[in-house]
Amino acid sequence: MSGNHAIPTADNERALWMALGMTSIFLVAEVVAGIVFNSLALLADAAHMFTDVAALAIAVAALRVARRPADAKRTFGYHRFEILAAAFNAVLLFGVAVYILYEAYGRFNAPADVQPVGMLVVAVLGLLVNLVSMRLLRSGKDSSLNVKGAYLEVWADMLGSVGVIVAAIVIRFSGWVWVDTVVAVGIGLWVLPRTWVLLKESVNILLEGAPEGVDVEKVGQTIGALPGVTGVHDLHVWVLTSGKNALTAHVVHADGADGVALIEQIKQRMADEYRVFHTTLQLERVACEHSDDGCNFVDKRSPPIVLPTNSALLATP
Numbered sequence: 001m002s003g004n005h006a007i008p009t010a011d012n013e014r015a016l017w018m019a020l021g022m023t024s025i026f027l028v029a030e031v032v033a034g035i036v037f038n039s040l041a042l043l044a045d046a047a048h049m050f051t052d053v054a055a056l057a058i059a060v061a062a063l064r065v066a067r068r069p070a071d072a073k074r075t076f077g078y079h080r081f082e083i084l085a086a087a088f089n090a091v092l093l094f095g096v097a098v099y100i101l102y103e104a105y106g107r108f109n110a111p112a113d114v115q116p117v118g119m120l121v122v123a124v125l126g127l128l129v130n131l132v133s134m135r136l137l138r139s140g141k142d143s144s145l146n147v148k149g150a151y152l153e154v155w156a157d158m159l160g161s162v163g164v165i166v167a168a169i170v171i172r173f174s175g176w177v178w179v180d181t182v183v184a185v186g187i188g189l190w191v192l193p194r195t196w197v198l199l200k201e202s203v204n205i206l207l208e209g210a211p212e213g214v215d216v217e218k219v220g221q222t223i224g225a226l227p228g229v230t231g232v233h234d235l236h237v238w239v240l241t242s243g244k245n246a247l248t249a250h251v252v253h254a255d256g257a258d259g260v261a262l263i264e265q266i267k268q269r270m271a272d273e274y275r276v277f278h279t280t281l282q283l284e285r286v287a288c289e290h291s292d293d294g295c296n297f298v299d300k301r302s303p304p305i306v307l308p309t310n311s312a313l314l315a316t317p
Helices: 010-036 040-066 081-109 114-142 143-172 178-206 216-224 259-274
Strands: 229-241 244-253 276-284 289-291 292-298 305-308
Touching: 010 040, 010 114, 010 143, 040 081, 040 114, 040 143, 040 178, 081 143, 114 143, 114 244, 143 178, 178 229, 216 229, 216 244, 216 259, 229 276, 244 259, 259 276
Parallel strands: 244 276
Antiparallel strands: 229 244, 276 305, 289 292
């Protein structure tokens, strides 16, 4: 049951490289166009496009680093580098949103002329790039928070391109140049809630929080309900990286219980019901005493049996 769950795939990396190449080329074109056509909405979209490039580059680097094997210093390997990358992307998005709102404030006080036709052409091209990139990244977004962060970056930028297209059409037929600034503000405000969600998920993993949707108390009840189990304590469930959940627990068992069979039962239930495939359990006949430092006393008459359920846990998480 151990398997290679959520390990970065060659398909994910190939898709990220292709999206990175297209987005980087278009970023340069959009910055030049924003300056030439004097469009804040276009520059705002270019700023967001820059975060796309940064997010995709970081995602590629994270996938490569995550492949490095575990060593004596990092026994779980380098998979969590993906989460650091996702957290960095969230912070970067927040900075871009603040910058866009600041620039928009200045434009409201001093409106500038824009060239809607140029805006429209560039925004349409940007929309096409975004749609292709989203198509490339869609298959990997549910298995990796890192790829999900890159996908959401491109998705939001796609909406930004739509906003610029709308602004260009309105300005072309009405002359309302302030629409350009309104769209820029909309792009900035759209970024903020997405940034919060991505940052929240990343921080939860970095703080070794429980997997999304997993009730730790219910996990303990599931283990405690198995035949031969008389108690469960020192239970920890956390996320190593996207899709890789881990669990450790002390399980008190009845006299005469088959420890090996009990371990296998718990492994199977954790995998089937909670998608936890990396499990380390300590069997005890008498519950150890606890302090803030953990389990610090074991009854000398019945020493615990330590049986890791995944013998390769330290070498291959």
